[in-house]
Amino acid sequence: MIAEIIVKKIKGRLNPEEELHFQNWLSESDENYLTFQRLQKLYELNVPIPNIEQLDAQKAWQLLIQAQTRQRKGTIKFSSRNLLRYAAIFIGIFGCFLAYRSFESKPVIDGSIDPNAITLDLGNGKIQVLTKEGTLNIVNGEGEVLGKKVDGLVDYSKSQANDENENWQQYNTLRIPHGKTFKVVLSDGTIVHLNAGSSLKYPVKFHKEKNREVVLIGEGFFEVTKNESSPFIVTSGGVDVRVLGTKFNVTSYPEDDRQNTVLVEGSVRLYQTGSAYNEENSTLLSPGYKAEWNPDVKEMRLQQVSTELYTGWINGKLMMKEMVFANIVKRLERHYNVTITSDYQELNTRVFTATFEKESIEEVLETFKLETPFDYEIEGNHILIKKQPKTDKPMGKV
Numbered sequence: 001m002i003a004e005i006i007v008k009k010i011k012g013r014l015n016p017e018e019e020l021h022f023q024n025w026l027s028e029s030d031e032n033y034l035t036f037q038r039l040q041k042l043y044e045l046n047v048p049i050p051n052i053e054q055l056d057a058q059k060a061w062q063l064l065i066q067a068q069t070r071q072r073k074g075t076i077k078f079s080s081r082n083l084l085r086y087a088a089i090f091i092g093i094f095g096c097f098l099a100y101r102s103f104e105s106k107p108v109i110d111g112s113i114d115p116n117a118i119t120l121d122l123g124n125g126k127i128q129v130l131t132k133e134g135t136l137n138i139v140n141g142e143g144e145v146l147g148k149k150v151d152g153l154v155d156y157s158k159s160q161a162n163d164e165n166e167n168w169q170q171y172n173t174l175r176i177p178h179g180k181t182f183k184v185v186l187s188d189g190t191i192v193h194l195n196a197g198s199s200l201k202y203p204v205k206f207h208k209e210k211n212r213e214v215v216l217i218g219e220g221f222f223e224v225t226k227n228e229s230s231p232f233i234v235t236s237g238g239v240d241v242r243v244l245g246t247k248f249n250v251t252s253y254p255e256d257d258r259q260n261t262v263l264v265e266g267s268v269r270l271y272q273t274g275s276a277y278n279e280e281n282s283t284l285l286s287p288g289y290k291a292e293w294n295p296d297v298k299e300m301r302l303q304q305v306s307t308e309l310y311t312g313w314i315n316g317k318l319m320m321k322e323m324v325f326a327n328i329v330k331r332l333e334r335h336y337n338v339t340i341t342s343d344y345q346e347l348n349t350r351v352f353t354a355t356f357e358k359e360s361i362e363e364v365l366e367t368f369k370l371e372t373p374f375d376y377e378i379e380g381n382h383i384l385i386k387k388q389p390k391t392d393k394p395m396g397k398v
Contacts, residue, residue: 179337
């Protein structure tokens with residue numbers, strides 16, 4: 001079924017039920033996003049479909065490269081029936097892409113776009129690179145002004161997009177690379193702060209009297225505009241967070257094995273994505289509490305926490321409390337846009353509590369060295385951490 005929905009999405013518009021099914025599938029992993037992006041590219045390049053028996057991840061990648069070369073020389077006949085077959089193949093093998101370098105890291109949007117750039121996918125095949133400086137109008141193919149980018153924020157609250165057709169919605173996707181943060185004001189006035197390495201998919205204009213639904217990968221802090229007739233729902237990491245108006249933080253990076261929701265004010269209900277919502281199958285979260293979802297055992301655990309530990313990042317703070325160094329490394333990689341390899345196993349299991357604001361990555365590492373001495377090497381944006389070699393103490397005089 002998902003293969004048919006993907007093909008329909010590429011070629012046209014989905015009804016609300018199909019769109020929700022598609023968004024849930026897309027938000028499950030970066031690999032799903034990569035699959036869809038590659039299929040879109042195949043459709044644009046009119047790529048013929050190889051035999052199933054001859055297809056593997058590397059050949060699929062080579063197929064795209066070859067098609068781009070052939071496109072400069074002429075067109076290729078295309079069949080939507082073949083695309084459906086190819087979608088099914090991709091869905092079956094996308095996990096294998098992890099073995100190929102081109103599919104290992106963050107989603108590849110376009111070879112000509114800086115991977116460290118903030119990007120806005122307009123949902124029509126066009127991608128806009130955004131910076132934190134200056135002003136820019138966000139316009140769709142019909143010339144409608146969807147939003148306005150002012151410095152480090154995109155504002156859709158005065159969107160001119162037509163919302164009369166209730167059978168479809170125009171979606172944008174804002175992607176933030178490591179080392180950067182950004183904000184978006186949705187059409188209802190809801191403010192979303194996006195942390196490094198995150199993405200948010202949302203309608204450019206919410207339909208009146210219908211649920212306001214967005215999809216998050218990574219981490220976001222939401223300040224939701226209250227609307228009792230239109231619940232706001234965040235789908236992230238296998239969990240739907242349903243609110244009317246409140247402030248909360250959601251964390252669900254692909255490399256994390258848990259989804260966390262921390263409530264600052266108001267109230268929210270959480271339930272498994274794909275299940276029908278009701279009070280019986282949802283968990284009520286109160287202010288000052290964190291809900292941790294374990295997808296392996298389908299269990300929600302509640303814990304009272306200091307909310308600033310989870311929301312300090314929107315003010316530029318990097319805060320860790322009783323966190324093992326191996327998990328701190330993930331935070332440092334996203335915050336400073338670096339890759340870190342730690343060969344010091346004893347250090348990786350050490351627990352730290354720390355807060356950083358304007359420190360450089362070198363200053364952060366030097367701080368950790370005070371507690372557990374280690375050596376490190378920086379080459380480009382890669383950092384290698386090693387245990388300090390033992391030194392023989394000089395013998396005293398006899």
